[in-house]
Amino acid sequence: MALxxxxxxxxxxxxxxxxxxxxxxxxxxxxxxxxxxxxxSQINANLRLANSIPATDKDGKPVPAREQLxxxxxxxxxxxxxxxxxxxxxxxxxxxxxxxxxxxxxAAAHYRxxxxxxxxxxxxxxxxxxxxxxxxRRSGKLQDAMxxxxxxxxxxxxxxxxxxxxxxxxxxxxxxxxxxxxSAQLRxxxxxxxxxxxxxxxxxxxxxxxxxxxSLGANAEADAAWARASSAVPIADGRxxxxxxxxxxxxxxxxxxxxxxxxxxxxMRRLVREDPAAWQAIAxxxxxxxxxxxxxxxxxx
Numbered sequence: 001m002a003l004x005x006x007x008x009x010x011x012x013x014x015x016x017x018x019x020x021x022x023x024x025x026x027x028x029x030x031x032x033x034x035x036x037x038x039x040x041s042q043i044n045a046n047l048r049l050a051n052s053i054p055a056t057d058k059d060g061k062p063v064p065a066r067e068q069l070x071x072x073x074x075x076x077x078x079x080x081x082x083x084x085x086x087x088x089x090x091x092x093x094x095x096x097x098x099x100x101x102x103x104x105x106x107a108a109a110h111y112r113x114x115x116x117x118x119x120x121x122x123x124x125x126x127x128x129x130x131x132x133x134x135x136x137r138r139s140g141k142l143q144d145a146m147x148x149x150x151x152x153x154x155x156x157x158x159x160x161x162x163x164x165x166x167x168x169x170x171x172x173x174x175x176x177x178x179x180x181x182x183s184a185q186l187r188x189x190x191x192x193x194x195x196x197x198x199x200x201x202x203x204x205x206x207x208x209x210x211x212x213x214x215s216l217g218a219n220a221e222a223d224a225a226w227a228r229a230s231s232a233v234p235i236a237d238g239r240x241x242x243x244x245x246x247x248x249x250x251x252x253x254x255x256x257x258x259x260x261x262x263x264x265x266x267x268m269r270r271l272v273r274e275d276p277a278a279w280q281a282i283a284x285x286x287x288x289x290x291x292x293x294x295x296x297x298x299x300x301x
Contacts, residue, residue, distance in 0.1 A: 033079055033082075034076075034079070036080060036083050036085055036087075039076045039079055039080040040080065040087075040089055040090065040093070042072075042073075042076050043073050043076045043077055043080070043090075043093045044093065046069045046070070046072045046073040046076070047069075047070075047073045047093060047096050047097060047100065049069050050066050050069035050070050050073065050100055051096075051100060053065055053066040053069070054066070055100075055102075070097065070100060070101070073093070073097055074097055077090070077093060077094055077097060086117050086118060086119065087117065087119060088114045088115075088117035088119050088120035088121075088124060088128075089114075089119075089124075091110050091111075091113050091114035091117060092110070092111065092114045092124075092128060092131075094110040095107040095108070095109075095110030095111040095114065095128075095131065095132075095135070098110060099131075099135060104135040104136070104138040104139040105135070105136075105139045105141075107131075107135040108131075108132045108135035108136050108139070108141075108148075111128045111129075111131045111132040111135065112128075112132050112148070114128050115128045115129060115132070115152075122155065123160075125152070125155060126152065126155065126156050126160040126164075129148060129149060129151075129152035129156075129164075130149075130163070130164075130167070132148045133145040133146075133148040133149045133167060133171075136148060137171065142171050142174055142175050143175070145171055146168055146171045146172065146175075149164050149167055149168050149171075150168060152164065153165070153168070159202065159205075162197050162200050162202060162205045163205075165193040165194075165196055165197050166193070166194075166197055166205065166208050166209065166212065168189075168190075168193055169189075169190040169193040169194050169197070169209075169212045170190075170212055170215070172186045172187070172189045172190035172193070173186075173187070173190050173212055173215045173216050174215075176190065176216070187216060190212065190216060191216070191218070191221075194209045194212055194213060194221075194225075197209045198225060198228070203228075203229040203231075203232035203233050204229070204232075204233060206225050206226075206228050206229035206233075206236075207225070207226065207229040207233045207235075207236050207239075209225045210222045210223070210224075210225035210226040210229065210236065210239060211239070213225055214239070214243065219243060219247070222239075222243065223240055223243055226239050226240045226243075227240065234259070234260055234263030234264040234267075235260060235264045235267040235268065235271065236260075237256045237257075237259050237260035237263070238256070238257065238260035238261075238264070238267070238268050238271045239271070240256045241253045241254070241255075241256035241257040241260060242271070242275075242278050242279070244256060245278065245279065245281050245282065246278070250281055250282055253281075253282060254282055254285060254287060254288065257282070257287075257288065257291065258287055258291060261291040261292075262291075265291075268291070269292065272292055
C-alpha cells in the first residue's frame with residue numbers, strides 16, 4: 001500500500017515538472033526583469049564599483065569581488081539590450097564594461113556607436129569622443145585616436161574644446177617621436193594646438209600645455225607655460241624646478257622647489273616620488289631634505 005502511494009506521489013511530481021515549466025514560460029513563476037531605468041542604475045553602480053577595485057591582487061591573481069561585479073553588470077547589460085531601446089547610456093556602459101575587461105578596441109567601438117544615438121546630448125557626445133580616443137590610444141591606434149578627436153572637436157565648446165586640443169597635441173607629440181618625414185609636421189601641429197590652448201583663460205590647461213611642450217623638448221615654451229600657470233596652480237613651480245635642475249640651474253631650482261613645496265606640499269612630494277633621480281643634484285641640500293622629509297602631523301585634540 002505504501003509503495004503504491006509513493007509511486008502515485010512520484011507520478012504527481014513528474015507531472016508537475018512540465019506544468020511548472022509552462023508557468024515559468026508564461027511568466028508566472030519567473031523572477032521579474034527590472035525596468036530599463038533600474039537596469040541602467042544597477043549597471044552603473046556595478047561598473048563603478050568594479051572600476052574602483054584593482055584587477056589583480058598583490059600576487060597577480062584576479063580579484064573575485066571585481067569579477068563578480070563585472071559579471072553582474074554584463075548580465076544586466078544583456079537584459080537591457082533585449083528591450084531594443086536605442087540608448088546612448090547603455091552603449092556607453094557596454095564600452096565601459098569592455099574597457100574594464102581590457103578589450104579596448106571593442107570599447108572604442110561602443111563609445112563611437114553611442115555618439116550616434118538619437119538621445120545622446122552634446123555634452124555626453126564630447127565625453128564619449130574622449131573615451132573613444134583614449135581606448136584607441138591604449139590599443140596603440142594613435143592615428144585613429146587623433147582622428148576621433150579631430151572629427152569631434154568641431155562640436156566641442158569651452159573646456160571640452162581646450163581638452164580636445166591638448167589631447168590631440170599629446171598624440172601628435174607621441175607620433176613625432178618616430179623619425180620619419182611626417183615628424184616635423186606633427187611637431188608643428190602640436191605647437192599650433194598648444195598655442196591655441198594658451199589663448200584660453202584656464203590655468204590648468206596652461207599647466208598641461210607645459211607638460212606637452214616638455215615632452216616635445218621645447219623647454220623654453222614649457223617653462224613659459226608653467227610660469228603663467230603657477231600663481232593659480234602652484235605645482236607648476238615644481239615642474240619648473242625639475243626643468244631648471246635638468247638645465248643645471250640648481251639655485252633657481254631650489255627657489256622654485258621651496259615655493260611649490262610650501263604652497264602644495266602633498267603634490268610636490270608626489271612629484272618627487274614619481275622621479276626621484278631627477279632631483280639628485282639637490283638631494284643633499286638641507287632645504288630639500290627639510291621639505292621632502294617634513295611630515296608634521298596635525299595636533300591631536
